[in-house]
Amino acid sequence: MSQLFILTGAGISAESGLKTFRDSDGLWEGHRVEDVATRDAYARNPRMVHDFYNMRRSQLQTVEPNAAHRALGRLEKEWPGQLTLVTQNVDDLHERGGCSDVWHMHGELLKKRCELCNTVSACREDLSVFSECSQCGHAGGLRPHIVWFGEIPLLMDEIYERVSKADLFVSIGTSGVVYPAAGLAAEAKSQGARTVELNMTDTEVSPCFDELIHGPATESVPAWVDALLSEGL
Ligand code: APR
Incomplete structure (x- = not known):
């Protein structure tokens, strides 16, 4: 076949x-996507990175x-x-x-991953630095299940x-x-x-x-x- x-x-x-990544000005609130979608950005400013993905996740409800x-x-x-x-x-x-x-x-916006126990699960809610993993119970380890620049697809x-x-x-x-x-x-x-x-x-x-x-x-x-x-x- x-x-x-x-x-x-x-x-x-x-x-x-x-929006595509490279067709328009390619900026999100003044940041280049390459500056938001990286492990370094997350380590430096997890709140900004969560805000970026929370915005993109909630946008999915408005598109078909x-x-x-x-x-x-x-x-x-x-x-x-x-x-x-x-x-x-x-x-x-x-x-x-x-x-x-x-x-x-x-990766997928509608999934999250716990960096402590590696569990991947569905995610419809906003994530924050205080979000708790329902599997291992730890707070602070949940990140969007997204492959960032520098990570392996x-x-x-x-x-x-x-x-x-x-x-x-x-x-x-x-x-x-x-x-x-x-x-x-x-x-x-x-x-x-x-x-x-x-x-x-x-x-x-x-x-x-x-x-x-x-x-x-x-x-x-x-x-x-x-x-x-x-x-x-
Ligand atoms: N129909 C067909 N093609 C289109 C349309 C359209 N309506 N609008 C835009 N395009 C084309 C553009 O010409 C461009 O080549 O889609 C492409 C979009 O390119 P990018 O914005 O670079 O998106 P992509 O190639 O998916 O980016 C790859 O980069 O930022 C990372 O991880 C992110 O998965 C993404 C990766």
């Missing part, structure tokens, strides 16, 4: 109303999946067992768009394994500047996959792709899914 690997980034959620998320949900249903969906996004819009198996390589062994088996590798709405995600297209191509990039514009890694499709994700992704479903891999 042919295998399809899809990597998504912030661009797929942009038309749902979630868009036509691009729903098209991928349709694809998963039509082609069970053939699709690996890896996202760099920490929102839950793929799940709400109908995808049941989503690999969040940069989740599921990398499994991701490389799937990339090596991919017949078609598709990148949607990612700028291709954050590694290791940005290196996956070249890896897939070197292992024989056909590669397609869907984005508003060319990116840093566009030369790694056999085909470039430009346009907003809510238009390009449903059209691409329709073509794929009618033509096959």
